[in-house]
Amino acid sequence: MKTTLTLGFVELISQPWHWSVSGAAIALVIFLLTWMGRSFGVSMTFKDTCGLFGAEKINDFFKVDWPNETWRMVFVFGGLAGGVIAGLYLRSPEAVAISQSTINHLSDWGLSYPEGDSKGLGFIPTAFFNFSSVKGIILALLGGFLVGFGSRYADGCTSGHGITGLAHLQLPSLVTVIGFFIGGLVMTHLLMPLIFG
Amino acid sequence: MKNIAFFAVGIFFGITMTKSEAISWFRIHEMFRLESFHMFGIIGTAVVLGAIILQIMKRTKMKTWNGTVVGYNPLPFNLARHLISGTIFGLGWALVGCCPGPMYVLVGHGYWIVLVVIAGAILGTFSYGLVKHKLPH
Numbered sequence: 001m002k003t004t005l006t007l008g009f010v011e012l013i014s015q016p017w018h019w020s021v022s023g024a025a026i027a028l029v030i031f032l033l034t035w036m037g038r039s040f041g042v043s044m045t046f047k048d049t050c051g052l053f054g055a056e057k058i059n060d061f062f063k064v065d066w067p068n069e070t071w072r073m074v075f076v077f078g079g080l081a082g083g084v085i086a087g088l089y090l091r092s093p094e095a096v097a098i099s100q101s102t103i104n105h106l107s108d109w110g111l112s113y114p115e116g117d118s119k120g121l122g123f124i125p126t127a128f129f130n131f132s133s134v135k136g137i138i139l140a141l142l143g144g145f146l147v148g149f150g151s152r153y154a155d156g157c158t159s160g161h162g163i164t165g166l167a168h169l170q171l172p173s174l175v176t177v178i179g180f181f182i183g184g185l186v187m188t189h190l191l192m193p194l195i196f197g
Numbered sequence: 198m199k200n201i202a203f204f205a206v207g208i209f210f211g212i213t214m215t216k217s218e219a220i221s222w223f224r225i226h227e228m229f230r231l232e233s234f235h236m237f238g239i240i241g242t243a244v245v246l247g248a249i250i251l252q253i254m255k256r257t258k259m260k261t262w263n264g265t266v267v268g269y270n271p272l273p274f275n276l277a278r279h280l281i282s283g284t285i286f287g288l289g290w291a292l293v294g295c296c297p298g299p300m301y302v303l304v305g306h307g308y309w310i311v312l313v314v315i316a317g318a319i320l321g322t323f324s325y326g327l328v329k330h331k332l333p334h
Contacts, residue, residue, distance in 0.1 A: 050326065149285055
């Protein structure tokens with residue numbers, strides 16, 4: 001307890017946050033964006049980018065309501081900047097502490113942890129997803145494709161449906177989140193053993 | 198001016214995603230293996246607190262800084278659409294271990310391979326726009 005009390009503010013928030021603190025921080029983001037007249041959601045930025053690349057000439061679906069979408073692009077660039085700041089100044093003293101059973105299971109796939117991450121942060125298994133691995137690049141592209149396709153078809157992602165939609169007590173969001181878990185469980189337990197194993 | 202505020206909230210979001218470890222592929226993998234409560238605790242807390250906050254904002258008819266009241270445009274309910282779209286998303290989420298918000302944050306951490314994931318997501322969104330009229334909605 002004594003060491004905790006004597007820690008400085010930066011050292012304190014550099015520790016990995018307890019899930020309840022993290023959840024409360026996300027709730028604060030919901031409050032702020034709602035108070036600022038917007039609804040928390042990230043995946044629409046992919047459609048906005050399609051519009052920026054000129055897709056609106058192909059199909060009206062890609063027409064971007066610019067003055068009303070600008071905030072979202074600014075917000076995600078803020079998120080990127082937050083990543084830079086957290087990476088430079090708020091690094092955790094140790095890598096992400098996942099459970100021992102997950103570590104054991106990953107070693108069966110040849111992914112040693114946290115060495116699975118070239119930066120030792122435990123954020124991405126760069127031993128698998130890296131630019132020298134054609135398989136890794138293709139799967140990164142494919143996974144991204146599924147996320148982009150699915151979130152637009154659903155009209156929202158983890159933030160829009162999983163957090164905001166559920167917090168607004170929306171039935172479509174609940175069904176979408178159930179879908180997230182069906183897909184996630186199928187990928188993790190049935191498909192990934194074929195890809196990684 | 199307002200954009201500075203959105204950028205600031207974005208920074209807070211990026212830091213939160215990092216320190217919560219929600220940007221970790223390993224955390225997402227562990228979540229889908231049901232081997233830790235961590236991610237469920239984060240999402241659960243955010244949803245419960247978020248729901249309470251939104252209910253209070255709606256019931257007190259709190260004004261946003263645009264002078265409007267808090268509302269939500271509900272989507273029409275279509276079971277097939279939401280189950281199929283959610284499942285497609287989940288397949289990708291579990292594979293790359295990050296959803297859209299964390300993708301941007303991970304680029305900020307210098308994981309350049311995530312730019313490939315984002316390129317894939319833009320391509321996926323584009324493809325959806327092309328075949329949208331053929332899918333159940």
